[in-house]
Amino acid sequence: MDIEAELFDSQTQLLLNTVVHDLQNGLGIIDQFARFVLADIGAEHRVAEDVERIICSAQFCQGVIRNLAILNHKGVFNPTEVNIETIVADVFSMLERKLANVRLQTNGNGPATIIADEWQMKQVFMNLIKNAGEAMPEGGVLVIRFKRRDGFLWIEVSDTGSGIAADEIGYVFDLYFTSKEGGSGVGLYIVKEIIHRHGGAIEANSKIGRGTTFVLRLPETQGVQSSGFRVQNSEP
Ligand SMILES: Nc1ncnc2c1ncn2[C@@H]1O[C@H](COP(=O)(O)OP(=O)(O)O)[C@@H](O)[C@H]1O
Ligand SMILES: [Mg+2]
Numbered sequence: 001m002d003i004e005a006e007l008f009d010s011q012t013q014l015l016l017n018t019v020v021h022d023l024q025n026g027l028g029i030i031d032q033f034a035r036f037v038l039a040d041i042g043a044e045h046r047v048a049e050d051v052e053r054i055i056c057s058a059q060f061c062q063g064v065i066r067n068l069a070i071l072n073h074k075g076v077f078n079p080t081e082v083n084i085e086t087i088v089a090d091v092f093s094m095l096e097r098k099l100a101n102v103r104l105q106t107n108g109n110g111p112a113t114i115i116a117d118e119w120q121m122k123q124v125f126m127n128l129i130k131n132a133g134e135a136m137p138e139g140g141v142l143v144i145r146f147k148r149r150d151g152f153l154w155i156e157v158s159d160t161g162s163g164i165a166a167d168e169i170g171y172v173f174d175l176y177f178t179s180k181e182g183g184s185g186v187g188l189y190i191v192k193e194i195i196h197r198h199g200g201a202i203e204a205n206s207k208i209g210r211g212t213t214f215v216l217r218l219p220e221t222q223g224v225q226s227s228g229f230r231v232q233n234s235e236p
Helices: 003-041 048-071 084-094 118-135 187-197
Strands: 079-083 102-108 113-117 140-149 152-159 201-207 211-219
Touching: 003 048, 048 084, 048 118, 079 084, 079 118, 084 102, 084 118, 084 140, 113 118, 113 211, 118 140, 118 152, 118 187, 118 211, 187 201
Parallel strands: 102 140
Antiparallel strands: 079 113, 140 152, 152 211, 201 211
């Protein structure tokens, strides 16, 4: 790396660390006080659901911030037993308002549990489901299939949306590749990073006008060891 790039890099990292720290604090406060409000008004109150959405959103944003740290190679891996099916359902309900006329179908054999970082898995499915929704502005079907095989959980995420052109599909996981006005091109890059760091793999198959399927493979238990992450001391 030349000296200029190195300087830029260290300044960017400094900025990123500050942003991560400050936003983490701010979001923590939103999360905490929204919980106080919810406890105060009770679950039956007419705005309780809205307050729950604030909490979900604050938590989701905290996840995004953690992934900024991943981009900055300071990611910490906090492995626990997570159920991917539950994560999909949570994320889907969080995005419900943006997914008008999108129907969710899940099917699989057995529990979709693996050892993984829960926040990072939420980030993966948040990005995949958000993209699927954006590809189906008129609505459609989102199908999520699970299969256990050879120590891996295989997950298919299929939509009935616009599809991806053959000359673009090779770039969709690249950082900053976007075909959307106002898109960031960060989502699928982060998805791929997280999956790789869990010792897994991901690929995209698509037919223009028909839809897109992302196929993910995640190790049931061994992903933690093969990751490049610092593993946080997890609770006993
Ligand atoms: N489900 C999908 N259907 C069609 N195209 C998709 C889908 N998911 C991703 N893409 C394509 O991949 C690109 C990169 O996606 P992403 O990294 O999430 O960035 P962004 O959503 O900001 O454009 C999108 O702009 C789009 O062209
Ligand atoms: Mg996206």
